[in-house]
Amino acid sequence: MRELNADIQRYIERGDGSSPAASSLNAEARAWLARVQGGTEASALGEEGELSATQRSFVDSIAPLARDAAQRLGVAPEIVVAQAALETGWGTRPIRRADGSDSNNLFSIKAGSSWRGDSTEIMTTEFDGTGMVSQRDSFRAYTDPAAAFEDFTRLISSSPRYREALNAGGDVRAYAQALQRGGYATDPDYVGKLARITAQIQGD
Template identity: 50%
Template sequence: MLNPEFRIGAAGGFAALPDAPRANGAGGAGGSFGALYRELNAEVSRFIAQGDDAGGGLSPEAQVHRLQAGAVDAPSAEQQAWLARIAPLAEEAGRALGVAPEVLSAHAALESGWGQRPIRTEAGADSHNLFGLKATAAWRGDVAEVQTTEYEDGVAQPRRAGFRSYADAGSAFRDFAQLIGGSPRYQGALGTGGDALAYGRALQQGGYATDPAYADKLARVAAQIAKGKR
C-alpha cells in the first residue's frame, strides 16, 4: 500500500515524509525526518519568494512536498471507489513493469478522467482504453475513432485519431504493460517504482505524449492519490 506521504522524485520506492517535524531528538529518526521537512519547506519558500530563475527550480522531492502541502485536493469518494476497482489490475501491471501500482493508477486517472471520460466507440460503448493508447498499424483489435488533441511545438492542435478498444479494463492494463515493457522507447520508465515524475518523463521522452506538461500533470494526480491515503 502507498505510504500516506511519499516523494515522487525518489526512484525505486516510496519514502515517508511527515506532516511536521517530530521531537524525538536530533539523533533519532524523528530528528532526521524533521530536518528533511524543514529543508524542503525552506526550498519551497525560496522558490515562491525568488522564482525559478533565482532558485534554479525545485528538486523533485520539493516539487512533491509543495503539492502535498495543499496545492492538490484528495480524490472524491467516487474517485476513491474507482481507484479501488482498478487497484488489483494496477498491482499486476506494476509487478511486471517495476512501477508502483499507485503510479499506474494515477496514469490511468489522468488519461481517463478518473474513469469518467472514457474513449467511446462510434456506437457509444466504452472502449476501456484507460491509457489513451492509439491503434497503430500493428494493432489487430477493435478501434474507436475520436477527436483528440496533439501538441506541435507546444501548440495544441485538434486531430481525429483511432484508439484501441478493449473488452474490459483488465485487457487494457495487460496490453499497456506489454507495450511499455516490450518497447525500447519506454525502457526508461521501467523500474521507476514510486517515482511518478521520472516515470512520466520517461514516457514523455519516448514519445508517449506530446503535451509538454504531461509528466507534471501525472505527478500532480499521483500527489492527489497520496493525499487521499493520509
C-alpha cells in the same frame, strides 16, 4: 484561438469521450474550461485535495489490475492508477466506440498500423511544439479493463522506446519523463500532471 474555443466547446457540449479530455488541454484551455464550469482549474482536473467519492470509486475499481501491472513494470501502483485517472478523467470521460459503449482504453493507446484488435476513432488534442492541435485519431478498444491493462503493460515493458521508464519505483517524474521522451505523451505538462495526481492518490 478559434481552434482552442472549438476544441473546448466540443468537450463541454459532448462530454462523452469523443472530444479531448480536460487532462489533455493546455494551461490556457484548462483555466478557461474551469471558469466556464464555475470551478477552479485544479478541481476541473481533480488534481489536488482529498479524493472525491467518484475518484475513490475509480481508484478502488482498478487497484488490483494496477498492482499487477505496476509489479511487472517495476513502479509504484499509485503511478499506474494515476496514469489511468489522468487519461480518462478518473473514469468519467472514457474513450467511446461509435455506438457509445466504453472502449475500456484506460491509457489512451492509439491503434497504429500494427494493431490487429478493435479500434474506435475520436477527436483528440495533440501538442505539435507550437500549440494545441485537434485531430481525429484511431484508438485501441478492449473487451474489458483487464485487457487494457494487459496491453498497456506489454507495450511499456516490451518497447525499446520506454525502456527507461521500467523499474522507476516510486519516482513518478523519472517514469513520466521516460514515457514522454519515448513519445507516449505530447502534453508538455504531462510529467507535472501525473506527479500531482499520484501525490493526491498517495495522500488520500
